[in-house]
Amino acid sequence: MSFLKSESGRNINSERIFFEYLSEDAKKKALEFKGIKDYREANWDIFPMALYYEDISNLSQDEIDLEALGSIGVYRS
Numbered sequence: 001m002s003f004l005k006s007e008s009g010r011n012i013n014s015e016r017i018f019f020e021y022l023s024e025d026a027k028k029k030a031l032e033f034k035g036i037k038d039y040r041e042a043n044w045d046i047f048p049m050a051l052y053y054e055d056i057s058n059l060s061q062d063e064i065d066l067e068a069l070g071s072i073g074v075y076r077s
Helices: 024-034 061-071
Strands: none
8 A cells, every 4th residue: 555545545645735736825825824934934845734635636726725724724713
């Protein structure tokens, strides 16, 4: 069994949302929210910002942005 495939056959790699997948506007919001200038300061060059639990290829760009920004707390009140 591959490390990135579960026993059910899910491809875990296709369920990760990385900083580089975000739109330019979402990238700017994420950096401003965290108070950093470089995404590597948050280790987003290594770790995903969010896990979606379904193949993210089915998501629109707006949905990807919403999932990632929501996971870091941008939309919490």
